[in-house]
Amino acid sequence: MRDGKARVDESSAHRFVAALIVLALGAGGAASCGSLSSTLEPPATFTSSPTFTPSPTSVHGVSFTPPPTRSPTPSPTPTVIILAQNLHAPDDMALAPDGAIYFSDPVDDTVSRLDSDGQVTTVLANLAEPEGLVLLPGGSIVVVEQSKNRLTQFDLTTRASLPFLQLRNATSHPGVDNVLLDPNSQTLIVPDSPNGTLLRVGLIGQILQTLAAGLARPAGVAVEADGSLLVVEEKENAIVRIPAQGGSPQVVAQIPTPDDVVADARGNIYAISTVGNALYHIDAATGVTKRLLKGLAGPQGIIFDADGNLVITDPGHGRIIKVVLP
Secondary structure, rough: OHHHHHHHHHHHHHHHHHHHHHHHHHHHHHHHHHHHHHHHHOOOOOOOOOOEEEOEEEEOOOEEOOOOOOOOOOOOOOOEEEEEOOOOOOOEEEEOOOOEEEEEEEOOOOOEEHHHHHHEEHHHHHHHHOOEEOOOOOEEEEEHHHOOEEEEEOOOOOOOOEEEEEEEOOOOOOOOOOOOOEOOEEEEEEEEEHHOOOEEEEEEEEOOHHHHEEOOOOOOOOOOOOOOOEEEHHHHHHEEOOOOOOOOEEEEEEEEEEEEEEOOOOOOEEEEEEOOOOOEEEEOOOEEEEEEEOOOOOOOOOOEOOOOOOEEEEEEEEEEEEEEOO
């Protein structure tokens, strides 16, 4: 009986130890699970088009909060077609009535013509750092010569030149950068870059009106459907809007070091960034900005072609490209 009792006591002891082990494991397991659950976070939830709102900033001494910028969420990719390559430094452009594109090259000091078949022909040479250019209704061309801070008119048939507009530059900054034909008024809009003014100029080179002053460095300009002017404020990292009859600039959007801008009749604004090496879309009504294309190399000029596609000079890659939007 002693052996039987011993076996019973031993069995009871085993059961008691087992119970203690279970309790210990249960307590330890519960502690471990509690610790694990405290370190896990539920998965983040994203909307299809997340946005962020930039912090307040200042342009022209006026504090404002830029409109929200959409992050680069998946969207249809534009189609890029190379129109010309192995160029030196294509810069600004102008569209001819026959669909050809004239473009400046401030490194070669030339203006060339790009035909629809891809042929490139030099039409003007020995210029003084040509930048912006515009074709006048009579068939001549006006070219911005930045190092001389002037606009010069050329006959494309005879290549004869005529003084058009000489601007003052008492600063140490580079000269005038661009020019645009305003189809609404049949006048030229000239961003007087070193002096921070925006000028309306007649077709014979006379200054008609100072549309805005106190700009940091206006580098490009576009006309909206209602006649308002979009101005690239290169040093302020901003696109600003100025009323057709002139006035104070209102910030539309901010992008890093913009250089040129265009706008269509449907409220779409397109701007290029030389530092961001990208093409941006801006909603004219809301200012919401979205990057459409990256991987450019110091883009300098942007225009619409005859079919409404975007054409961009990409000098870092020595080419001119067409961007077909989806």
